[in-house]
Amino acid sequence: MSQLQTLRGMVDLLPExxxxxxxxxxxxREHFRCAGLDEIRTPLLEFTDLFARGIGEATDVVGKEMYTFLDRGDRSCTLRPEGTASVVRAALQHGLLSQGPQRLWYGGPMFRYERPQAGRQRQFHQIGxxxxxxxxxxSDAEVIALAWDLLSALGIQGLKLEINSLGTPEDRQRFRSELVGWLEERVEQLDPDSQERLSTNPLRILDSKDKRTQLLLNEAPTLLGALSEESVRRxxxxxxxxxxxxxxxxxxPRLVRGLDYYGHTAFEITSDQLGAQATVCGGGRYDGLIQQLGGPATPAIGWALGMERLLLVIAAAAQADPDGPAARLTATPAPLVYIINRGEQAEPQALLLARQLRGAGLAVELDGSSAAFGKQFKRADRSGARWAVVLGDEEALAGTLRLKPLRGEGEEQQLTWEDALSYLTKQR
RNA sequence: GCGGGUGUCGCCAAGUGGUUAAGGCAGCGGCUUGUGGUGCCGCUAUACGGGGGUUCGAAUCCCCUCAUCCGCCCCA
Known part of the structure; x- marks a missing residue:
C-alpha cells in the first residue's frame, strides 16, 4: 500500500x-452540568516527568506504552496516556485547590503505544x-454514582460494577510482603507471567487470567484481610x-488497578459485549498523588471511561433494543427542508433562501447540482427531508416558492417566502 | 513484544491454476429535458494490499513485507 493512510492504531471518525x-x-456534558462539575481542558503534551512521577515508573503504561520524544529544545515530552496526572498538575499550577475542593470533568484523546485490538487503539478517548x-x-459513592448513572442515561444495560479497597500504602505494603511470601513458596504453580510479576508488581498477579493461577489464588491471603481496621470501616x-x-x-478482592496512585476504593465497570477489553470505566481513590506531584496533601478520587468502548457497548445496546435510548443516540438526523432549484434566476435566489431559512434555525439542504427537477426530487427524497421546496425560474419571477410535503399527506402549495418561513418554523 | 485469522471496486461479496475477474448495495446517466419514493436500461476493478518466486499460464501455489482483525500482555 503506497497510499497515504493513518498511523497504526489511529482512527478516523467518519461523519456517521x-x-x-x-x-x-x-x-x-448535561449529566455533569446537573452534577455541578466544571470542565477542564489540559494540553495533550506534557513533560514526561509528570507521568513518570504521577503514574509510577514501574507501571507498564510508563515503562513501555508512552509516546515520548525530545522536542526541539531537547525537553522530554510525552503525549498524555491518561488524564488524571494532567488535571492534578493543572490544579496545582493554577492554585485551584486554594479555592476549595474541585469537582472537575474532562474529555479528549489519550495515547498509548499498544497493539491495537477490539476496544483498544493507540489514540483513544476518555471522559473522566x-x-x-x-x-x-x-464522595466515593457520589463519584461512582456519577459514572453509573451516566451509563444508565445512555441506555446501556448488563453492566457490572466491581469494587475493592486497596487500603493505605501501609496496608498494601503489609499485604504485598504477605502475598509475596505466600506465593514464593508456590512459585512453580504460577504461570510464567505471574512469576515475572512476583518481583516487579506482585499485586497484579491477583488479576491474572491464567486458570491455574486463579485457582491457586483462591487459597492466597486477601487484600481485604490485610487492611487495617480503619480502612475496612471506610x-x-x-x-x-x-x-x-x-x-x-x-x-x-482481586481487583487491582494498574496505576500506582490508587488506594482505598478502586472500581471497574465492565460489559460482556466487549471481548477481551471489557472495562468501560475504571477509577478509584488517589489520596497520595497530589502530594507526590508537589502539592499539599489532598485526598481525591476519580474515574475515566473509554469512549471507543462505550460506543461499542452503545451499538450493541442499540441493536438489542431498536427503540431504546441507545438506539436514539445513533439515529441519523435528516434535514427539515430540501431545496430543489434550477434556472438562471432561481439558483442564486435559492442560495439566498437557504440562508434565510437557516438563519431561522431550520436544517436546510440545498441542492447544488442544477440537475433536472426529477433528479433533485430523488435526492430530496433520499435525504429524508420532510419538506421539499421547489424554486425554479417560474417561482423566482413571481417571488414565490412551492412547498411540498415529502412524508405525510398534504398538497403542494405555492407560497411567498415569508409565509413559507413562518409555516416551516411551526413545523420544526 | 508474543501467538493466530484475514486482505478481490466506496461497502458486502463470488471466484481455490487456463480465453473478456460473477453478483448485490451505494454512486453516476437514461427511460421521465418542472416533481420524488416503485420499476426497467446503461456506466463504474488492464485489476485481485505490496514485492519477489514457481509455472507455458496465478486473484488462485510458495516466500517476504505491509495493513487489518482476534487473543496474550496492558488498560479505559
Missing amino acids: QTRRWQAVESVA VEFLGASSPR FDEVCALLSALQIPYQLN
Missing part, C-alpha cells in the same frame, strides 16, 4: 461515527471525572452508601 460521539458527549479535595466515603461505609443508592455492585 462523529454524530454518535457528539450525541454521547452531549449527554455526558476528578474530585480533588474530597475525602469522605460519601470501605464498609462506601459499600453501604452504594447499597443505599441502589447501585448494584460486586466485591472483587
Whole structure:
C-alpha cells in the first residue's frame, strides 16, 4: 500500500461515527452540568516527568506504552496516556485547590503505544471525572454514582460494577510482603507471567487470567484481610452508601488497578459485549498523588471511561433494543427542508433562501447540482427531508416558492417566502 | 513484544491454476429535458494490499513485507 493512510492504531471518525460521539458527549456534558462539575481542558503534551512521577515508573503504561520524544529544545515530552496526572498538575499550577475542593470533568484523546485490538487503539478517548479535595466515603459513592448513572442515561444495560479497597500504602505494603511470601513458596504453580510479576508488581498477579493461577489464588491471603481496621470501616461505609443508592455492585478482592496512585476504593465497570477489553470505566481513590506531584496533601478520587468502548457497548445496546435510548443516540438526523432549484434566476435566489431559512434555525439542504427537477426530487427524497421546496425560474419571477410535503399527506402549495418561513418554523 | 485469522471496486461479496475477474448495495446517466419514493436500461476493478518466486499460464501455489482483525500482555 503506497497510499497515504493513518498511523497504526489511529482512527478516523467518519461523519456517521462523529454524530454518535457528539450525541454521547452531549449527554455526558448535561449529566455533569446537573452534577455541578466544571470542565477542564489540559494540553495533550506534557513533560514526561509528570507521568513518570504521577503514574509510577514501574507501571507498564510508563515503562513501555508512552509516546515520548525530545522536542526541539531537547525537553522530554510525552503525549498524555491518561488524564488524571494532567488535571492534578493543572490544579496545582493554577492554585485551584486554594479555592476549595474541585469537582472537575474532562474529555479528549489519550495515547498509548499498544497493539491495537477490539476496544483498544493507540489514540483513544476518555471522559473522566476528578474530585480533588474530597475525602469522605460519601464522595466515593457520589463519584461512582456519577459514572453509573451516566451509563444508565445512555441506555446501556448488563453492566457490572466491581469494587475493592486497596487500603493505605501501609496496608498494601503489609499485604504485598504477605502475598509475596505466600506465593514464593508456590512459585512453580504460577504461570510464567505471574512469576515475572512476583518481583516487579506482585499485586497484579491477583488479576491474572491464567486458570491455574486463579485457582491457586483462591487459597492466597486477601487484600481485604490485610487492611487495617480503619480502612475496612471506610470501605464498609462506601459499600453501604452504594447499597443505599441502589447501585448494584460486586466485591472483587482481586481487583487491582494498574496505576500506582490508587488506594482505598478502586472500581471497574465492565460489559460482556466487549471481548477481551471489557472495562468501560475504571477509577478509584488517589489520596497520595497530589502530594507526590508537589502539592499539599489532598485526598481525591476519580474515574475515566473509554469512549471507543462505550460506543461499542452503545451499538450493541442499540441493536438489542431498536427503540431504546441507545438506539436514539445513533439515529441519523435528516434535514427539515430540501431545496430543489434550477434556472438562471432561481439558483442564486435559492442560495439566498437557504440562508434565510437557516438563519431561522431550520436544517436546510440545498441542492447544488442544477440537475433536472426529477433528479433533485430523488435526492430530496433520499435525504429524508420532510419538506421539499421547489424554486425554479417560474417561482423566482413571481417571488414565490412551492412547498411540498415529502412524508405525510398534504398538497403542494405555492407560497411567498415569508409565509413559507413562518409555516416551516411551526413545523420544526 | 508474543501467538493466530484475514486482505478481490466506496461497502458486502463470488471466484481455490487456463480465453473478456460473477453478483448485490451505494454512486453516476437514461427511460421521465418542472416533481420524488416503485420499476426497467446503461456506466463504474488492464485489476485481485505490496514485492519477489514457481509455472507455458496465478486473484488462485510458495516466500517476504505491509495493513487489518482476534487473543496474550496492558488498560479505559
